[in-house]
Amino acid sequence: MQKNGPLALAFNALVITFMLAPLLVVCIVAFTPHNTLTLPTTEFSLRWFKAVFAHSDFVQSFWNSLWLALASATLATLLAVPAGIAITRYDFAGRGFLNGLFLSPLIIPHLVLGVALLRLFALLGGTGSFGWLVFAHALIVTPYTLRLVVAALVGFDRSAEHAALSLGASQATVFTRITLPMILPGVTGGWMLAFINSFDEVTMSIFVTSPSTVTLPVRMYMYATESIDPLMAAVSALMVALTACAMVILDRVYGLDRVLVGRK
Amino acid sequence: MSLATTLLHKKAAPWWLSGPALLLFTVLLLVPLALTAVLSFNAFDPATGVKAGEFTLEHYAHVFTDSYYHTIFWRTFWIAGLVTLICVLIGAPEAYILSRMGNPWRSILLLVVLAPLLVSVVVRAFGWSMLLGPEGLVNGALQLVGIGPVKMLYTEIAVVIALVHVMLPFMVIPVWTSLQKLDPGVENAALSLQATPFTTLRRIVLPQVLPGILSGSLIVFGLAASSFAIPGLLGGRRLKMVATVVYDEYLHELNWPLGAAIALTLLVANLVVMLSYNRLVEGRYKKALG
Numbered sequence: 385m386q387k388n389g390p391l392a393l394a395f396n397a398l399v400i401t402f403m404l405a406p407l408l409v410v411c412i413v414a415f416t417p418h419n420t421l422t423l424p425t426t427e428f429s430l431r432w433f434k435a436v437f438a439h440s441d442f443v444q445s446f447w448n449s450l451w452l453a454l455a456s457a458t459l460a461t462l463l464a465v466p467a468g469i470a471i472t473r474y475d476f477a478g479r480g481f482l483n484g485l486f487l488s489p490l491i492i493p494h495l496v497l498g499v500a501l502l503r504l505f506a507l508l509g510g511t512g513s514f515g516w517l518v519f520a521h522a523l524i525v526t527p528y529t530l531r532l533v534v535a536a537l538v539g540f541d542r543s544a545e546h547a548a549l550s551l552g553a554s555q556a557t558v559f560t561r562i563t564l565p566m567i568l569p570g571v572t573g574g575w576m577l578a579f580i581n582s583f584d585e586v587t588m589s590i591f592v593t594s595p596s597t598v599t600l601p602v603r604m605y606m607y608a609t610e611s612i613d614p615l616m617a618a619v620s621a622l623m624v625a626l627t628a629c630a631m632v633i634l635d636r637v638y639g640l641d642r643v644l645v646g647r648k
Numbered sequence: 649m650s651l652a653t654t655l656l657h658k659k660a661a662p663w664w665l666s667g668p669a670l671l672l673f674t675v676l677l678l679v680p681l682a683l684t685a686v687l688s689f690n691a692f693d694p695a696t697g698v699k700a701g702e703f704t705l706e707h708y709a710h711v712f713t714d715s716y717y718h719t720i721f722w723r724t725f726w727i728a729g730l731v732t733l734i735c736v737l738i739g740a741p742e743a744y745i746l747s748r749m750g751n752p753w754r755s756i757l758l759l760v761v762l763a764p765l766l767v768s769v770v771v772r773a774f775g776w777s778m779l780l781g782p783e784g785l786v787n788g789a790l791q792l793v794g795i796g797p798v799k800m801l802y803t804e805i806a807v808v809i810a811l812v813h814v815m816l817p818f819m820v821i822p823v824w825t826s827l828q829k830l831d832p833g834v835e836n837a838a839l840s841l842q843a844t845p846f847t848t849l850r851r852i853v854l855p856q857v858l859p860g861i862l863s864g865s866l867i868v869f870g871l872a873a874s875s876f877a878i879p880g881l882l883g884g885r886r887l888k889m890v891a892t893v894v895y896d897e898y899l900h901e902l903n904w905p906l907g908a909a910i911a912l913t914l915l916v917a918n919l920v921v922m923l924s925y926n927r928l929v930e931g932r933y934k935k936a937l938g
Contacts, residue, residue: 392741406775406813407772421778463672464669466664467669470662492915493918494876495891496914500680520676526673584769586768601769604774605880608881616774620771627766
């Protein structure tokens with residue numbers, strides 16, 4: 385393997401700085417004791433974090449986002465596991481179509497999805513209801529779970545299943561005792577990736593949430609278009625911290641590099 | 649069980665298994681898209697709203713003839729194109745440099761480049777608005793080297809910078825993946841046969857990573873052209889892109905049919921640009937390989 389030259393390393397350092405700069409700045413400014421967005425130099429204060437927890441709109445939308453992400457990631461996983469089995473283990477007409485359809489929310493702009501769902505919900509009279517929001521989020525996070533479930537099923541040694549079947553185990557037993565435990569890392573990894581993506585989603589949600597079901601990113605977006613103060617920085621810093629925690633867990637459960645760049 | 653029912657069962661099984669997901673995707677994806685397509689042809693009256701039974705081409709005519717929308721589509725596509733170009737120029741070399749590092753730096757730095765993907769885009773936009781503002785760090789640094797404050801926030805500059813930040817991981821991932829398939833032995837062989845590092849890069853590495861760059865460009869272009877939160881927060885009220893205009897039509901002007909027409913035009917334009925780019929580059933790529 386060739387070594388990187390000094391120029392390459394300098395380029396690398398610039399890119400890393402570029403990637404980290406906005407996140408670091410948000411986290412540092414959140415500790416400012418002042419009323420404006422200034423970098424704290426000598427004093428650090430937690431006042432803006434306290435202000436976030438006292439701000440009922442942010443607290444409410446945090447809980448909305450949390451329940452929404454939990455529900456939609458779970459629903460997406462429940463749908464993606466059987467669908468993944470159908471796509472990987474059966475050869476049937478319509479297999480390519482289903483695969484393409486289930487992955488299409490990755491390609492269709494979330495803006496278009498938001499507009500389309502708003503139309504549907506308006507006709508059904510359920511605009512902004514939490515139940516519809518769960519289904520809408522399940523739709524956009526299903527591709528993430530499906531991909532990891534399919535990856536787990538493709539690299540799967542079926543001899544244990546065949547052995548169990550030949551020893552008289554029922555289909556259901558084989559699934560719960562052998563198949564599911566073997567694909568479990570992929571399933572949990574997919575669930576977590578779905579959770580994170582649902583929690584972060586803003587473009588589609590902004591069209592289909594109502595004042596009582598506004599999610600945290602939507603609330604932050606609306607807040608930031610009106611006023612920019614350190615409160616925003618504190619919420620953002622909390623989001624970064626939360627995402628970092630989720631990433632550590634995801635890394636332990638499934639391996640972050642496998643989630644992000646696929647199988648090695 | 650008779651043979652016939654077993655066969656029937658076998659045929660139906662995948663549909664039973666994917667049925668629940670198919671139901672969700674039909675009700676929440678296919679039906680709403682069809683409804684939106686119909687809506688975009690519905691007549692609209694500012695006083696009474698959407699006229700369900702009346703159909704018109706007026707909204708599309710509006711989008712295609714009004715210079716206001718021309719400006720916005722043109723701006724959206726040049727910004728998306730520029731962002732794609734910058735992502736290729738930064739992302740491809742970065743993936744290559746990372747792949748030549750030794751562990752643990754290789755894995756750590758790869759994660760540093762990719763992890764922002766998991767942080768909400770609103771947070772990242774807000775971070776850039778602080779960095780690029782009139783009193784932000786970037787202007788502070790520029791003033792140190794004697795360049796007066798540059799207005800970046802609420803201009804195309806801020807939108808492009810932040811979009812590159814958001815899109816870069818989508819370029820690094822496919823390039824990284826195609827680099828993993830590259831046998832380092834071939835590179836070493838070229839070098840040992842007296843090829844210059846530049847020739848090796850151009851003749852050995854580049855053809856290998858070209859499919860990765862191509863698929864990365866497609867993803868980046870598509871996402872950048874339909875991006876909403878970045879232009880919404882960093883472009884300000886004046887600098888509109890297609891997604892922010894659709895949002896305005898829906899939630900401020902309440903002209904849903906026109907908004908639907910703009911959104912679907914974006915979807916189709918996006919698909920056309922991506923497919924023709926794919927054709928163009930793939931054709932060249934095949935020719936280059938002979």
